[in-house]
Amino acid sequence: MSIKIPIYKPFLKGNEKKYVNECLDSTWISSKGKFIQIFEESFANFLGVKYCSTVCNGTLALHLALLSLGISEDDEVIVPTLTYIASVNSIVYTGAKPIFVDSLEDTWQINPEEIRKKITKKTKAIMVVHLYGHPCEMDSIIKIAKENNIFVIEDCAEAIASKYKDKYVGTFGDISAFSFFGNKTITTGEGGMIATNDKTLYDRAVHFKGQGLAKYREYWHDVIGYNYRMTNICAAIGLAQLEQIDKIVYKKRQIAEWYKELLKPTKYIFHAELENVYHSYWMCSILVDDYKKRDELRKHLLKNGVETRPVFYPVHTMPMYSKKFERHIVAENISYRGINLPSYPDLTYDEVKYICDIILNFENNKKSTEPL
Numbered sequence: 001m002s003i004k005i006p007i008y009k010p011f012l013k014g015n016e017k018k019y020v021n022e023c024l025d026s027t028w029i030s031s032k033g034k035f036i037q038i039f040e041e042s043f044a045n046f047l048g049v050k051y052c053s054t055v056c057n058g059t060l061a062l063h064l065a066l067l068s069l070g071i072s073e074d075d076e077v078i079v080p081t082l083t084y085i086a087s088v089n090s091i092v093y094t095g096a097k098p099i100f101v102d103s104l105e106d107t108w109q110i111n112p113e114e115i116r117k118k119i120t121k122k123t124k125a126i127m128v129v130h131l132y133g134h135p136c137e138m139d140s141i142i143k144i145a146k147e148n149n150i151f152v153i154e155d156c157a158e159a160i161a162s163k164y165k166d167k168y169v170g171t172f173g174d175i176s177a178f179s180f181f182g183n184k185t186i187t188t189g190e191g192g193m194i195a196t197n198d199k200t201l202y203d204r205a206v207h208f209k210g211q212g213l214a215k216y217r218e219y220w221h222d223v224i225g226y227n228y229r230m231t232n233i234c235a236a237i238g239l240a241q242l243e244q245i246d247k248i249v250y251k252k253r254q255i256a257e258w259y260k261e262l263l264k265p266t267k268y269i270f271h272a273e274l275e276n277v278y279h280s281y282w283m284c285s286i287l288v289d290d291y292k293k294r295d296e297l298r299k300h301l302l303k304n305g306v307e308t309r310p311v312f313y314p315v316h317t318m319p320m321y322s323k324k325f326e327r328h329i330v331a332e333n334i335s336y337r338g339i340n341l342p343s344y345p346d347l348t349y350d351e352v353k354y355i356c357d358i359i360l361n362f363e364n365n366k367k368s369t370e371p372l
Helices: 016-026 034-047 058-068 085-093 111-120 138-148 197-209 232-242 245-262 289-304 330-335 350-369
Strands: 051-055 076-078 097-101 122-128 151-155 175-179 192-196 284-287 340-341
Touching: 016 232, 034 051, 034 192, 034 232, 051 197, 051 232, 058 085, 058 151, 058 175, 058 192, 058 232, 076 085, 085 097, 085 122, 097 111, 111 138, 111 175, 122 138, 138 151, 151 330, 192 197, 232 245, 245 284, 245 350, 289 340, 289 350, 330 340
Parallel strands: 076 097, 076 122, 122 151, 151 175
Antiparallel strands: 051 192, 175 192, 284 340
């Protein structure tokens, strides 16, 4: 039987079926039901924040966060160019302008000094993205934000359970957004969450996500709102997933250690955690030593049954965002050399060794064909 190792698959080994069946039996399957509140309160307790509100996906969690802060036309929001497209699109949804910033070479995260250079009179917020599960340099970013009286939004879609100086990401800024898509550390299938310690921001988010329904008048809408609500079924799955989060993250960190050890004979750079952070390793990622090898290696892995992904393309290079020429050299270099390897919690040591053996085989074959 041929080997097939996907890039990701969810870890559904807890109370997911039990809680979903409870939703079906109760007939509460839409955006009302007990699991919504339980999941929100449990997630807030997990993070150590005062307020959480569920939404139907992570992109809309970002949009809701921006709306709650009042970000709109003529505003500028600083954002890393090395991120998933949703981070930037959510800014554009509000009418605001994304201002791209380069990455740090060692962590791949947004460069605080580049943030400082891009601040103008129109800057209203910094959106930090904890890329692939490694936290950003939050002390420097919060300091810059306070000095310039601007908001901080944390995109934690890929960083559930990551920590900066023993504190969970998503608890540093004014408001944060999480994703529970099927390939995230914990999943609801499709889903997201906003988190904040600010009661006003929380109330605004709840108001906007529920069609702008007035709080004390039935079927009266006093703002243009959105239908961004999560279903009770999704929340039930999310609660079951949250109950297992420590186990899931432990497994993912173990897998990362296996990769790091087994890839030592190569010149490839593993995306490892720096001091004072706790990397949740949503994705285990490597940089090849020569960008020309990247696609060849991916083809070689796929031929042997191993699915991979390229690291995100910098958003400033995409057609709708490239009308003004920009260079962000570090982000571009990481993107052209980067590969995401299989990273799901069920991955075994033998499977990781198989993947690494294929990579070593590729390297040895490349060396044997190089001219003397």
